[in-house]
Amino acid sequence: MTPLWSRGAFFYQVFPDRFFRSGPPGLPTPTGPFEPWEAPPSLRGFKGGTLWGVADKLPYLADLGVEALYLNPVFTSTANHRYHTVDYFQVDPVLGGNPALRHLLERAHSLGIRVILDGVFNHSGRGFFAFQHLLENGEKSPYRDWYRVHGFPLNAYGGAPNYEAWWGNPELPKFNHQNPQVRAYLLEVAEHWVRFGIDGWRLDVPNEIGDLEFWRAFRRRVKMANPEAYLVGEIWEEAQEWLQGDIFDATMNYPLARALLGFAGGEDLDRNLAAQSGLGPLEPLQALAFSHRLERLFGLYREEVVQSQLNLLTSHDTPRLLALLRGHRARARLALSLLFLLPGSPMVYYGEEIGMEGGHDPENRAGMVWEEGRWDRDLWERVRRMARLRKEFPELRTAPYTRVYAVDGHLAFARGRLLLVANATPEPFPQDLPLHGLWP
Amino acid sequence: MTPLWSRGAFFYQVFPDRFFRSGPPGLPTPTGPFEPWEAPPSLRGFKGGTLWGVADKLPYLADLGVEALYLNPVFTSTANHRYHTVDYFQVDPVLGGNPALRHLLERAHSLGIRVILDGVFNHSGRGFFAFQHLLENGEKSPYRDWYRVHGFPLNAYGGAPNYEAWWGNPELPKFNHQNPQVRAYLLEVAEHWVRFGIDGWRLDVPNEIGDLEFWRAFRRRVKMANPEAYLVGEIWEEAQEWLQGDIFDATMNYPLARALLGFAGGEDLDRNLAAQSGLGPLEPLQALAFSHRLERLFGLYREEVVQSQLNLLTSHDTPRLLALLRGHRARARLALSLLFLLPGSPMVYYGEEIGMEGGHDPENRAGMVWEEGRWDRDLWERVRRMARLRKEFPELRTAPYTRVYAVDGHLAFARGRLLLVANATPEPFPQDLPLHGLWP
Known part of the structure; x- marks a missing residue:
């Protein structure tokens, strides 16, 4: 729920x-x-x-x-x-x-x-403690399996990172x-x-x-x-x-x-x-x-x-x-x-x-x-x-969305007892909408 | 006190x-x-x-x-x-x-x-948040005056640090x-x-x-x-x-x-x-x-x-x-x-x-x-x-320390009513110590 x-x-x-x-x-x-x-x-x-x-x-x-x-x-x-x-x-x-x-x-x-x-x-x-731990202790760190590292020492501050990073960004x-x-x-x-x-x-x-x-x-x-x-x-x-x-x-x-x-x-x-x-x-x-x-x-x-x-x-x-x-x-x-x-x-x-x-x-x-x-x-x-x-x-x-009218830039839709009208154009909205059956 | x-x-x-x-x-x-x-x-x-x-x-x-x-x-x-x-x-x-x-x-x-x-x-x-902040944001960091920096960007992970560090150790x-x-x-x-x-x-x-x-x-x-x-x-x-x-x-x-x-x-x-x-x-x-x-x-x-x-x-x-x-x-x-x-x-x-x-x-x-x-x-x-x-x-x-006897490797001292005797040699300690005046 x-x-x-x-x-x-x-x-x-x-x-x-x-x-x-x-x-x-x-x-x-x-x-x-x-x-x-x-x-x-x-x-x-x-x-x-x-x-x-x-x-x-x-x-x-x-x-x-x-x-x-x-x-x-x-x-x-x-x-x-x-x-x-x-x-x-x-x-x-x-x-x-x-x-x-x-x-x-x-x-x-x-x-x-x-x-x-x-x-x-x-x-x-990079400043997260476990990453810093790994950076400073390499494979001796108890955090060595917290990231996906391809080699030690970590190359975090220059060149391509040798660990997985978000979109290859060494900062992440x-x-x-x-x-x-x-x-x-x-x-x-x-x-x-x-x-x-x-x-x-x-x-x-x-x-x-x-x-x-x-x-x-x-x-x-x-x-x-x-x-x-x-x-x-x-x-x-x-x-x-x-x-x-x-x-x-x-x-x-x-x-x-x-x-x-x-x-x-x-x-x-x-x-x-x-x-x-x-x-x-x-x-x-x-x-x-x-x-x-x-x-x-x-x-x-x-x-x-x-x-x-x-x-x-x-x-x-x-x-x-x-x-x-x-x-x-x-x-x-x-x-x-x-x-x-x-x-x-x-x-x-x-x-x-x-x-x-x-x-x-x-x-x-x-x-x-x-x-x-x-x-x-x-x-x-x-x-x-x-x-x-x-x-x-x-x-x-x-209430759910119900389409009532949709022509060119003109849209009308119902939400329960409400009729909503949207005009995405400079032209006036037509006056007659097909409302039959929408409400009891 | x-x-x-x-x-x-x-x-x-x-x-x-x-x-x-x-x-x-x-x-x-x-x-x-x-x-x-x-x-x-x-x-x-x-x-x-x-x-x-x-x-x-x-x-x-x-x-x-x-x-x-x-x-x-x-x-x-x-x-x-x-x-x-x-x-x-x-x-x-x-x-x-x-x-x-x-x-x-x-x-x-x-x-x-x-x-x-x-x-x-x-x-x-180096992993402290303010230093990491400085490292990643340079002089735009609100922490820029938390350390003594000689130039940006910080050079913290290779070569000589361009900031003051304990005994020149870039880690500190x-x-x-x-x-x-x-x-x-x-x-x-x-x-x-x-x-x-x-x-x-x-x-x-x-x-x-x-x-x-x-x-x-x-x-x-x-x-x-x-x-x-x-x-x-x-x-x-x-x-x-x-x-x-x-x-x-x-x-x-x-x-x-x-x-x-x-x-x-x-x-x-x-x-x-x-x-x-x-x-x-x-x-x-x-x-x-x-x-x-x-x-x-x-x-x-x-x-x-x-x-x-x-x-x-x-x-x-x-x-x-x-x-x-x-x-x-x-x-x-x-x-x-x-x-x-x-x-x-x-x-x-x-x-x-x-x-x-x-x-x-x-x-x-x-x-x-x-x-x-x-x-x-x-x-x-x-x-x-x-x-x-x-x-x-x-x-x-x-009680304070009071010297009683100190000859070669033999030391005797008083602490209040106590007489302490230390022998730093293999030779036996002399039996007679000058204790007059030490205690009432």
Whole structure:
């Protein structure tokens, strides 16, 4: 069973280094040294956002209608995105450490907002203690079977790595998941943070591990600690085998993103920009083709899964929405509206709701803009209104998608007693829709 | 004030990787992969001793008369000696992690045995998160001022390091103690473990930090958490400036070791072996010269300091006693007896009491021998008897040293109402001693 709370919940993705910087309540804001908040972000730079800061901005998120946060990795790391894990049991001191996460969880939960963390279990950073152990002791290390090493000494800081690494990147040595000690360690991490109070895990590159049994054990361990924990895998394609009920509750719904961008973006899509990201080749979609894509996607999984899928338009791994739409704000409003009107759990990437721009990493990871004068207020209002609509009409969370009309750029669909109408063109929508049989 | 408990207490030094391997109570012993316990130790090998194992052997230590343990470093590290710190807030998982230290402290305290840890605050290991951060992000890292870097990128894994390091060893980057963040971090570590329940710190190479103010702040922080915490510095020479009451309670008394070895070892001393260690050039001492050395040492410090000095013959940093004495067991008994009969806190290096042999590192760090058939029972009995004598006669902890007779290899001295007689020669001791005026 997917958790009830996650079905249709409004998620908001926070990239912790870039959201808001503040210190513990009553104490000064950390000073770094950090890059200036407003400066263009860089691949290796830090802006010093903290989890204290995320907690301080919960009122903003609650007002927007947010029901759950997905945080990019928060554990101690050598990277600003923190996918280079150094310590799986410690929140990064730059983010405020474990006390800051504790504080954020308490504050979020008191507002009814859930929090899921990013779990990076395929590889560690080079700075992870077991890798450093191996690096310094070679085959004498008791950790010698924690990675897949092709020869000693390790060649980790120059030239090609002589160990398996994520996409051959020496910074990210891949764990040997066949080693029972490694499995035990990673599953302990999974359970530890659920017991600490998080509401679930977003799992990084789970398909790279290539062992579904690891993930089945992962699910059992997490659900034993909290049956209501939500597990969402970063799978960029259709994911039937992952969503049978024994592995994940959901995946990051990039296939839906591609369809939404194709329909809402139409001829204004920056297809080159998209093609250089994990989104891959996008194509403009007319309403009928779009609806066929949707119908296929919604048909792949059980209903509780469809309702739990993490629907999104963009993330830290793609260009920002406005960049993909070449700055067409009306198209952005349409895309975001549809995101909230389709079955599944809509997720907004921080700043998307106020029209932040930026292409590939690092541009898509700028410091969140808090100066309201620089916001796209229409877009922000739209997201806020859509979030309220979902609370007002439970059908938007539970009812299936039914196509009503799909011609050119005009789409109408029903969700229970609701009729939704989307117009991706400048032309007016036809007034007569074939509604017979839709309602009793 | 030096802590009352530490004055004259019998310390026992444990090198945690090499003392005893066991798992948590009722759970299996960890299996490694480790080197065989009985195999000659190697510079990079691990034998897998644990703090669970040290706790299991507390009855042995209590029976021997031990009152305090000094543990070589226990925090997560890439080295078997664990001076390459990777995480100052975690006991090494190979040792059993924080739960094993908690268990050891509880068990030891219930037997009246104190425990001090080894604090390595001059440098970290390369695997320490702030150094890894600097390594991967260069000057964009918020940790850029945590070390003394001469240029980016860091050259840490090949060739000469472009940062300050302990004796130029790239594995041990030296902290920048002038950075307030670094000071705050290290002092937090100091306080954290005292609050966790340890009874004091042995401080590694404190003179390398070259800033007495750091150590004064360290003392204030520790004594605020526990006024009875014992602070002993690794200073190999006379240490007047460190022992004025505002820094350490004691130092590791290597000057006393040199004198003891010179007198007890006499012409059998392996002076070449000693000269290649931190002991430096040793010379055979007749009783009078020995006594003069003692009188000088005891005259350097206030009486409470003399009583607290950590007197030792050998440590993990020197060849073992029997190696220095070329296997002369009677001389070893004499040296160990005198160690217990002089003012100060005698410390025995694990295995010294049973006659373990071995020269320089790694030979001096073999797996502890638990098979009694391989012990030097006479030596073990002697240490046990001396420890009991100290409990029976409090003068051995409190009374000053008074020379009574010192001719050739014959020494007699008084400690309060006790007369102690040491014969470092095969010739019988003269029967008449000039005792007039010694007692009322």
